[in-house]
Amino acid sequence: MLRIEHLAVSYGRAKVLTDLSLNVEQGEIVALLGGNGVGKTTTLKAVSGLVRPRGGRITFEGRPITGLPTHTIAQMGIAHCPEGRRLFGGMTVEDNLLLGAVTRAAREKQRDGLERIFELFPILLERRKQHAGLLSGGQQQMVAIGRALMADPRLLILDEPSLGLAPKVVTEVFEVLQSVRDTGVTVLLVEQNVAQALGMADRGYVIEQGEIALQGEAQALLDDEELQKAYLGI
The missing domain is CATH 3.40.50.300 (P-loop containing nucleotide triphosphate hydrolases)
Incomplete structure (x- = not known):
């Protein structure tokens, strides 16, 4: 590959x-x-x-x-999840995730993509409307990985x-x-x-x-x- x-x-x-x-x-x-x-x-x-x-x-x-x-x-x-997470702390978890849908196909399937991420990281479903900067380090890392996966790489x-x-x-x-x-x-x-x-x-x-x-x-x-x-x- x-x-x-x-x-x-x-x-x-x-x-x-x-x-x-x-x-x-x-x-x-x-x-x-x-x-x-x-x-x-x-x-x-x-x-x-x-x-x-x-x-x-x-x-x-x-x-x-x-x-x-x-x-x-x-x-x-190819999706790149960088060191240090690089989230937008003043935006919600959901909005951070949606930023990852960078391809046309991914944008057309945003809701399906979110469902997949929430299945992988159930805690993010609970925190979806919370500002990403208020999450624990582990939860922020989940958002960062989820954001990369939103591109459907x-x-x-x-x-x-x-x-x-x-x-x-x-x-x-x-x-x-x-x-x-x-x-x-x-x-x-x-x-x-x-x-x-x-x-x-x-x-x-x-x-x-x-x-x-x-x-x-x-x-x-x-x-x-x-x-x-x-x-x-x-």
């Missing part, structure tokens, strides 16, 4: 990604792991068009998307969905991501919570020094203590 080949991204003179390649198959959950500042977020931004690569190629369902405008990539079926990319959440809430969020995959949505996930991410994912990639240092089946990565110490810090 998604193929990244020899991706290179710089911010000014600072080279963040130098030669990164990975692929995501339809129906998978793939975890992208690594330490702070290694380029995980930059990889997601390159996929969704928020940064322009200086080299490499990205294809989605066989179509090149490298350097395309963000709105074009969204229309093609085929590929959902998420950046640090567990950031700042209590352990119990983290478990709930990851359970929802499993449910999202069960509906047919493919997931590419950046996550600092290595154990949780690999416990849910099918496969994992580890970034080091701007490229993929390690890849494999999620359970194999989770079970290898030497690899954990060398690359994952656990």
Whole structure:
């Protein structure tokens, strides 16, 4: 579904990604792991068009998307749930969700989309008329994921969905991501919570020094203590 080949991204003179390649198959959950500042977020931004690569190629369902405008990539079926949630705190939960219906097809099915989100996150149905800024961190993360899903994407990319959440809430969020995959949505996930991410994912990639240092089946990565110490810090 998604193929990244020899991706290179710089911010000014600072080279963040130098030669990164990975692929995501339809129906998978793939975890992208690594330490702070290694380029995980930059990889997601390159996929969704928020940064322009200086080299490499990205294809989605066989179509090149490298350097395309963000709105074009969204229309093609990729939704990006950013780090930090980025909600409009003074707007209601429902209005925040409706902002995610960015494609024509999604706008035509807004009410059906809301029903799906409220089935995934029943608490949001109770809070639908409440300002998003008044929600707990976990509930805000649910709104952020729900907003991305309102676009009815085929590929959902998420950046640090567990950031700042209590352990119990983290478990709930990851359970929802499993449910999202069960509906047919493919997931590419950046996550600092290595154990949780690999416990849910099918496969994992580890970034080091701007490229993929390690890849494999999620359970194999989770079970290898030497690899954990060398690359994952656990």
